[in-house]
Structure formats: structure tokens, C-alpha cells
Amino acid sequence: MNAINEIRARFTDLDARAVLAELVARWDAGDGKGYGELFTPDATYVQFDGVLLDGREEIADMHDLMFRTMLYGTRLVTHEIESVRQVGEDGAVVVSTGAALYPWQKEVTPKRLSRQTLILERRDGRWLIAGFQNSRIKPFPTSGPLFEVASRAVRLRVDRARRAA
Template sequence: MNATHETRATDLDARAVLAALADRWDAADGHGYGELFTPDATYVQFNGVLLNGRREIAEMHDLMFRTMLYGTRLVTGEIESVRRLGEDHAVVVSTGAALYPWQKEATPKRLSRQTLLLERRDGRWLVAGFQNARIKPFPTSGPLFEVASRAVRLRVDRARRAA
């Protein structure tokens, strides 16, 4: 773990929070998964859908565990950073993936990066904010990059001339 700020395991154990999320996910327990979030949490799914509040998060995951995410397990990868924002808040950035039973490991195509805003309430760390995004690096070199860059410039220049 490349921690931005050091934390004591007894104070904030980010891996334990992620493990609890994975345990509820693996059990297909949408309502139990939701209980790991604050009542007013925000959750942005990998496809950009926004869920508001524990109840909506729980209901959506309950539906998904019975349908499109049926049989999946949640694997957590590296915790990339943990940054404390005072005594009762922290930002955690990690990687992970939801895998189907036939998938043995998280391939680059399946890998996502999550940003979690954790909040301590009544001595318990809960997720107050969650953003999930697939990791799809944008190319910054090579022939495809050059062609795409030229195409963008041509279209922008054409739009500017037309304006």
C-alpha cells in the first residue's frame, strides 16, 4: 500500500472495510452490502449511474446480485492510497473487479479503480461516498494517438471556421 498519510490499523483499517464489502458482495447480500454505507451515501457505478442513500444502494445491489451480477465475487487489488481528512474521514483509492465464476483473475479489461470516502460514525467506519471507474488508460503516443489527434484538430478547426 502506498499510503499518502500513515494510519494505524486500529484507527482505520482500509483493507478491513474493503473485505467487509467483498464479503457482503460474495454472499449476494444487497441489503447487508448497503449497511456498510452511511444512510446518506452517494454511489457512482462504473457506468456512471448515481445511487443516493443506503436504501437505494442496497436495493440496486440486491437487484444486480439476482440478475447481471449473479454469482460474481468481488476481488480487491491494491490499496493505492489512504488519505486522512481529520479524525473521522478518509479517502481511500483502490483497485478491484467483480468476477464471474468462470473468471480466475481480474484481467486489465475487468479492472476498476474505486475512490471511497470513509466516515467514522459511532466508532464504525462506513462508506459515505463511492466512485467506481473502469481503468482504461488514454493513449498518449503511437500511430493511433497521432491519427486521432489529427482528426480532432481537423474537426475543431472546421467547427471554429463555421462559427
């Protein structure tokens, strides 16, 4: 592979931004079918509530329904691209944060912020989403008085269960 082809083969932050910009455009247009077209036919999509969607058609159908109901009028905001990593020549993993905002919401609040992991696959020269995981960011506390009390309670229950076993 010569140097020019090597540069073209590398997945970059700009490629990630382009994929996310397409997601945003189709979301903001309320276009469930168009949103689904950004995914591979066999894609997996895990929604923020843990629901698993299987394949482009199911992803498109669910988003069509949601854009007409609970997500009506929302816009998708990409907050930050946290990491971009190419996997082989035709794969990439992108981790970003963002949120769906209703028209009355002006900015992303910590309560609405989610983290997305996108697994991208290049097919016929085009980057498509093969996997998508969306999770609300609710950090688990790792210090403070509540953490200490909860930790002791867990330890007591585990020790009790082990003794009973």
C-alpha cells in the first residue's frame, strides 16, 4: 500500500464527525427511514433504556415511531467525541457524548447526557454503523459517606450469604 492509499485508509476524527453529522441531520429531520439507512442491514442498536434493536429495518421502524411520538421535534446534539480508533482497514470504534433535546431545552444538562459507542464498518467505500450502544451517564459514586455505608451493607450481605451457603 503506498503512502497516499495508507492516508486514505486511516479513519480519523473528521470521518467520525461526518458520520455523526449524518446521524444528527436525519434525526433532526425526524427521518426514521433515513436514520436507519446509516446502519448496516445486520446492525445492532442498544437504546439508552437497554432495548435491543436488531437490523437496519427495526432501527428505522423504531425511530420512525419515536420521531412521531416521544421524540417528536427533538434535535440531536453531539457534545464531544471522546475517542476514535480504527480496527483493521474497514472498521472503527467511536465513543461520543450527546443528547436528544426538546425545542424548549437550550443546552445539554448532566441529567440528559448520554455516551454512545458506535462500531463502524466500511462497505463499498461508505462508513456505516454496525453497532450502536447508548447509555445515560450516571456515574456510580466511589467515595463519600453514602458510598461507605452502601459498601459496608453489601459486604455484610455477601458475608452472610457465603456463610449460609
